[in-house]
Amino acid sequence: MNQRLRRLVAAGSAAACAIAPVAGCSSDDKASKPRRNTVGGHSEPGRFASSNPGSVNTYWIKAPDGLIVIDTLRTPVDARKALAEIKKTGEPVVAILLTHSHPDHVGGAGAFREAFPKAPVYASKATDTTMREDKRGFYPLARTSNPNFPTKLIYADRVFEDGAPLQVAGLRLETAGFAHGESDTATVYHRPDTGDLFSGDLATGKVTPALIEGSSCGWLQILDRLGGRFPGAKTMYPGHGAAGPARALIDEQRRYLRAFRGLVRPAIAPSSPEGRTVSTGEQKSITTELDRAYPGHPPVADLPTIVQENIKAVARELTAEDPKKTPAACADSPAQGLLPPVNAYVNAVNDRNLDALAGAFADDAELIDVGRRFTGRAAIRAWAEAEVIGGRLTVLKVAENRPGHQRLLVRFAPGGQGGFDAYYAFTVDGSSITKAELTYAN
DSSP: OOHHHHHHHHHHHHHHHHHTTTTOOOTTTEEEOOOBOTTTOOBOOEEEEOOSSSOOEEEEEEETTEEEEEOOOSSHHHHHHHHHHHGGGTOOEEEEEOOOOOHHHHTTHHHHHHHOTTOOEEEEHHHHHHHHHOTTOHHHHHHHHOTTSOSSOOOOSEEEOTTOOEEETTEEEEEEEEESSSSSEEEEEEETTTTEEEEETSSOSSSBOOOTTSOHHHHHHHHHHHHHHOTTOOEEEESSSOOEEHHHHHHHHHHHHHHHHHHHGGGGSTTSTTTTSOOHHHHHHHHHHHHHHSTTOOBSSSOTTHHHHHHHHHHHHHHHOOGGGOOGGGSSOGGGGOOHHHHHHHHHHHHTOHHHHHHTEEEEEEEEETTEEEESHHHHHHHHHHHTTTOEEEEEEEEEEETTEEEEEEEEEGGGSSOEEEEEEEEEETTEEEEEEEEEOO
């Protein structure tokens, strides 16, 4: 895509970096106070992050009728520390929203109820049911491992259907519900007037997530849907770690999950030392590689063996999967299923091989780049030399796949960094691309 777009992308990346620290603070029982946004005039969310290990966030946003709190931390002890910061605003808490049922996000609700007894607790119908049934036994386990976890939970006073819009404290919020990912059920809250997206644990930055429910493939599919559900989302406020550009955090979470699955898969191959069982040596090797690839990523849970438990859970999941039925979102590399000429194009871009890129096209091929038309291999070569070579192309998924045609969702990063999402549609005849059409994803 063109040079002007490269400049726009670069500017957008710079702006995104400026957004990232907005709600950031250290995960050592510190809070960030709401600030006035210079664009639009709204107050940025306040954030309190409990201490490590297992730092978790609670947020509060200013609404016309008071403060809305999102998630309540792991224990009443943590919640009271957050409340001390919230009370400095001089505003009452008038509503509490829950993103999902995991203990570290609901255990502090009792302290909020004690401080603000009139503030209703909101949860989706699915999350409320999951909390009340607790089929996985998470709450007794939390009480065993943490004496501060409450003996009695606070459940939702207001229950809503997944995807139902909410009018809370004079503020309109959009919601979306997801199932069988990081948690059995999850709700995200989107504030359309600011683009703020409160994602719970669906997309977090620079932390070690919990994969113990063994649904990494479901989680990857959710990330694909989440990216398209709220195209206006700007800043994501996750349940763990610092806020950042919504799309960047989704992409980061997707890369981590794919990398994790890719590390575990060889360990459960029939040809591995212990067959389908992950050996102690393999587990150590996976852990070492994760430490190398993701240094300084604290765990989201106060569980010392979280990485080992993650490996076991994903190993069980991969063992049960049918490779022939694995969704494209869950493939270790979506590019594995590409038609040969399309694969050649992708590889040529990433190898910065102009000759190979041009050679992937037929002599009379046509390429349309957001309405600009290039006809013939020579014209396509000149276009690629000016606008493509030097960039990085990542296939996110195969959106359409039929004989002689593939449409890919990709991320193109001019200069190899940042980038934007686009759809690349290819028509293939034999060993050559006869037509390619590039359009923006949004």
